[in-house]
Amino acid sequence: MTNQIAQSEQLAEDFVAKAKSRDLTVGIIGLGYVGLPLAEAFINAGIRVLGYDVDQEKVGAIKNAKTYIKHITDDRLTKMNETGRMEATTDETRLKEPDAILMCVPTPLNIHREPDISYVEHTSRAIAKHLRKGQIVILESTTYPGTSEEVVRPILEESGLKAGVDFAIAYSPEREDPGNPDFDTSSIPKVVGADSEPERQMAKALYATITTPFMVPNMKTAEAVKLTENIFRLVNIALVNELKVVFQGMDIDIWDVIEGAKSKPFGYMAFYPGPGLGGHCIPIDPFYLTWKARAHRQSTRFIELAGDVVMGMPRIVIETVAQGLSQKSQKSISGSRILVSGLAYKKGVDDMRESPSLHLIEMLQERGAKVDFYDPYIPVVPHTRDHPEFNGLKSIEFTRENLSGYDAVLISTDHDNVDYELIVDSAPLIIDTRNALAKFAESHGDKILKA
Ligand SMILES: NC(=O)c1ccc[n+]([C@@H]2O[C@H](COP(=O)([O-])OP(=O)(O)OC[C@H]3O[C@@H](n4cnc5c(N)ncnc54)[C@H](O)[C@@H]3O)[C@@H](O)[C@H]2O)c1
Numbered sequence: 001m002t003n004q005i006a007q008s009e010q011l012a013e014d015f016v017a018k019a020k021s022r023d024l025t026v027g028i029i030g031l032g033y034v035g036l037p038l039a040e041a042f043i044n045a046g047i048r049v050l051g052y053d054v055d056q057e058k059v060g061a062i063k064n065a066k067t068y069i070k071h072i073t074d075d076r077l078t079k080m081n082e083t084g085r086m087e088a089t090t091d092e093t094r095l096k097e098p099d100a101i102l103m104c105v106p107t108p109l110n111i112h113r114e115p116d117i118s119y120v121e122h123t124s125r126a127i128a129k130h131l132r133k134g135q136i137v138i139l140e141s142t143t144y145p146g147t148s149e150e151v152v153r154p155i156l157e158e159s160g161l162k163a164g165v166d167f168a169i170a171y172s173p174e175r176e177d178p179g180n181p182d183f184d185t186s187s188i189p190k191v192v193g194a195d196s197e198p199e200r201q202m203a204k205a206l207y208a209t210i211t212t213p214f215m216v217p218n219m220k221t222a223e224a225v226k227l228t229e230n231i232f233r234l235v236n237i238a239l240v241n242e243l244k245v246v247f248q249g250m251d252i253d254i255w256d257v258i259e260g261a262k263s264k265p266f267g268y269m270a271f272y273p274g275p276g277l278g279g280h281c282i283p284i285d286p287f288y289l290t291w292k293a294r295a296h297r298q299s300t301r302f303i304e305l306a307g308d309v310v311m312g313m314p315r316i317v318i319e320t321v322a323q324g325l326s327q328k329s330q331k332s333i334s335g336s337r338i339l340v341s342g343l344a345y346k347k348g349v350d351d352m353r354e355s356p357s358l359h360l361i362e363m364l365q366e367r368g369a370k371v372d373f374y375d376p377y378i379p380v381v382p383h384t385r386d387h388p389e390f391n392g393l394k395s396i397e398f399t400r401e402n403l404s405g406y407d408a409v410l411i412s413t414d415h416d417n418v419d420y421e422l423i424v425d426s427a428p429l430i431i432d433t434r435n436a437l438a439k440f441a442e443s444h445g446d447k448i449l450k451a
Pocket of ligand 1: 122175
């Protein structure tokens, strides 16, 4: 036992020294929205990165500096390559090389809306095959409390090596906010948890090279922190959406209410209504906790209620479209031509995972509308698991002539680089779910409906 403690302390001491001198190779598994910016942060800190992904196209794209994530430009990829510190591979055997291995793989829900941690399991198995003494393995994917301890650790220990003695294990959730110009990896503190002091020291030294680590007592606490942050968002988004509907009935504009409430310098934080829930995180992560809570015989009524409220928003938006068409032109949704403006789940990104726009298009089509879309960042719809039928659909050309051919334009995502003036000038009716047309309220208020 004393030997084991001495061994783990020695491993930590060696690793911390290497981290301080930046003489490290960091392996990043999963080069997507989370893994790629993380790779860039380590490279900028003077550290070597070995990126590993099963997707040959991504690996090729990095080598050729051809980006597949809008805000990580070709130029940034070129700069990463020019340092000579960036390598990307599909060769799993190379996982024995890095000193630290960070897992940034998907954690979606399965068709029963239960956690699908198969990507974490596969990745852990791949690491276990090549695991060597002295490495630290850190899960960054969002997941339920207990995943690192109950799933990742036992798989890694199938290698015959012991966690906390021969190798280290930790958990650190990603807080990446794609497209946010105010914060990047280096300016967002990083929550880090590990179950022993030597492992904590190693994880802390690693992340201190790129940002400010915030240490919590163990891995499951770090896992719970991430879910808490996202559940906080879900609940508040649900609340403001409910208030939107309540106030609408009283002829009060929720956007004016929020501006008023924001003038309070404490005790209030603004959240905004929209057409529904989107993105890879908020519609999914909270349900990792509700699933785990069931195993502990705990109910999560509050979280599930919040989910129900926001899931109902697209239906309310569609009712507003129907009402607008009927009042404006005595038409119904059936047979109308409708343009959905914005396919991405939020402004400024090209990510349409779980985007409410897709649900809106589906619902409008079900009610007989002829629907097109416009998104400056998504010229062609890629394959998605939930909506394979939209695969290959093309964004329309954004011209006055095209816009005036629609019975209504539904603004679902408020990208900044859309010419909203042309929309209000050309379209007979606009349903605005994001308050993107606030400045046209006086000049064109008669054709704008907020939803
Ligand atoms: N996107 C975000 O803004 C964000 C923010 C915070 C946390 N997260 C969390 O981070 C994790 C990753 O999300 P993402 O958005 O980067 O996903 P992503 O789909 O953009 O990227 C995941 C990458 O993992 C690769 N991959 C899948 N299986 C693999 C395997 N077995 N071996 C190697 N590579 C494999 C995929 O090819 C893909 O390139 C998720 O848990 C997510 O919830 C995402």
